Amino acid sequence: MSSPARQRGRRPGDSGTRAAILAAARARFASHGYDRTRIRDVAADAGVDPALVHYFFKTKDGLFAAVMELPFRPAEVLGSEVAQGPDGLGERLVRRILSVWDEPAHRPGLLSMVVSAAGHAGAAAALREFVRREMVGRIATVTRHDDPRLRANLVASQVVGLILARYVLAVEPLASLDADALVPLVAPTLQRYIDGDL
Amino acid sequence: MSSPARQRGRRPGDSGTRAAILAAARARFASHGYDRTRIRDVAADAGVDPALVHYFFKTKDGLFAAVMELPFRPAEVLGSEVAQGPDGLGERLVRRILSVWDEPAHRPGLLSMVVSAAGHAGAAAALREFVRREMVGRIATVTRHDDPRLRANLVASQVVGLILARYVLAVEPLASLDADALVPLVAPTLQRYIDGDL
Numbered sequence: 542m543s544s545p546a547r548q549r550g551r552r553p554g555d556s557g558t559r560a561a562i563l564a565a566a567r568a569r570f571a572s573h574g575y576d577r578t579r580i581r582d583v584a585a586d587a588g589v590d591p592a593l594v595h596y597f598f599k600t601k602d603g604l605f606a607a608v609m610e611l612p613f614r615p616a617e618v619l620g621s622e623v624a625q626g627p628d629g630l631g632e633r634l635v636r637r638i639l640s641v642w643d644e645p646a647h648r649p650g651l652l653s654m655v656v657s658a659a660g661h662a663g664a665a666a667a668l669r670e671f672v673r674r675e676m677v678g679r680i681a682t683v684t685r686h687d688d689p690r691l692r693a694n695l696v697a698s699q700v701v702g703l704i705l706a707r708y709v710l711a712v713e714p715l716a717s718l719d720a721d722a723l724v725p726l727v728a729p730t731l732q733r734y735i736d737g738d739l
Numbered sequence: 740m741s742s743p744a745r746q747r748g749r750r751p752g753d754s755g756t757r758a759a760i761l762a763a764a765r766a767r768f769a770s771h772g773y774d775r776t777r778i779r780d781v782a783a784d785a786g787v788d789p790a791l792v793h794y795f796f797k798t799k800d801g802l803f804a805a806v807m808e809l810p811f812r813p814a815e816v817l818g819s820e821v822a823q824g825p826d827g828l829g830e831r832l833v834r835r836i837l838s839v840w841d842e843p844a845h846r847p848g849l850l851s852m853v854v855s856a857a858g859h860a861g862a863a864a865a866l867r868e869f870v871r872r873e874m875v876g877r878i879a880t881v882t883r884h885d886d887p888r889l890r891a892n893l894v895a896s897q898v899v900g901l902i903l904a905r906y907v908l909a910v911e912p913l914a915s916l917d918a919d920a921l922v923p924l925v926a927p928t929l930q931r932y933i934d935g936d937l
Contacts, residue, residue, distance in 0.1 A: 665907070665908075668908070669908045669909060669910065672908055672910060673910055673911075677910060688912070690911070690912055691912050691913060691916065691924075694904060694910045694911075694912065694913035695913070695924060695925070697900075697904055697908075697910060698897070698900040698901045698903070698904035698905070698913065698925075699896070699897055699900050699928070700900070701900045701903050701904060701908070702895075702896040702897050702898070702899045702900020702901065702903065703896045703900065705896070705899050705900065705903070706892060706893075706895055706896035706899060707896070709863070710863075710866070710867045710870055710895075710899070711867060712867065712870060712871055712875055712892045712895060713871075713888070713892075714886070714888055714889050714892065715889060715892035715893065715896065718889065726889075726893060726932075727893070727896075729931070730897070730928045730931070733927070733928070734924075
């Protein structure tokens with residue numbers, strides 16, 4: 542497996558290839574941000590064909606999720622919820638977010654993302670661009686308000702704060718509250734931001 | 740001023756004393772957390788009389804604010820708003836928070852607090868205890884709901900998320916929005932959490 546004589550070829554199935562792509566992507570996201578990082582540049586830095594990057598990570602947001610050690614692709618999760626329209630979106634979003642974060646196996650990767658973003662300006666900038674493009678941009682497409690991006694920002698503010706309070710600061714009783722009890726408390730906030738009612 | 744021959748006495752007015760107390764407090768908060776740090780232990784570590792700690796920092800939350808480089812004492816600010824009762828508290832809280840953070844001179848200290856908490860387990864634990872005791876504990880005294888601490892947790896989640904989205908992630912248009920336009924968007928969320936209506 543990790544024999545020192547292992548071939549260094551850049552082929553699917555070679556775990557060294559995947560690691561090389563991840564290392565190149567991590568450096569690019571930190572130095573160029575999310576928006577200005579292109580799959581083809583990451584491939585060139587890693588010395589592989591761009592098709593291999595797509596083979597391992599599908600899309601740029603998949604590559605970013607892997608660099609941040611996320612157990613899922615946020616854009617995919619968000620996209621499937623947003624596709625069902627604005628009715629009940631607040632509740633569906635809270636439910637999906639809690640189901641991902643409540644899974645203990647996912648926690649270390651998610652926390653390392655928060656820590657690296659807070660402690661490293663490049664990581665923070667990349668995360669900001671990612672949140673803006675893949676999350677705020679998607680939510681903005683379904684709000685019924687005349688300033689959809691602001692509404693999506695407000696949704697993001699409550700989601701990020703909920704994650705921090707429940708999982709990072711771990712204030713009680715919020716940290717131990719059952720997801721089924723928490724969803725109806727927070728969902729109306731998100732729905733109000735989405736719908737634009739005051 | 741900073742002459743090498745400066746006296747090393749521990750008296751009010753000696754800036755070396757204040758720095759020694761701060762260094763001792765920073766180490767204590769990181770190793771013992773907020774709750775188990777006592778003014779008298781910080782004084783002993785710094786080799787000064789406890790009265791000097793009170794002279795410089797008034798209270799434990801004042802000492803913590805100084806260690807975290809905060810430009811104000813959160814417990815004092817919060818206490819004066821909470822003392823006016825629950826009616827309109829959501830709006831008063833958002834307004835006070837924005838007025839502190841919107842001041843550019845305050846920004847570096849506040850951001851360094853976020854970064855140190857995220858990157859250092861001891862700092863995160865101390866911040867968690869501080870939020871719990873001085874912030875959640877105070878807000879919990881005025882909510883009209885039968886689970887006041889949970890309600891205060893939810894208030895904290897939206898406040899922390901708003902700070903992160905507006906000042907750390909700096910997503911637009913939220914980051915540049917005038918405080919007068921932002922207050923009516925977020926205040927109803929806090930008021931709903933305080934009042935306990937769903």
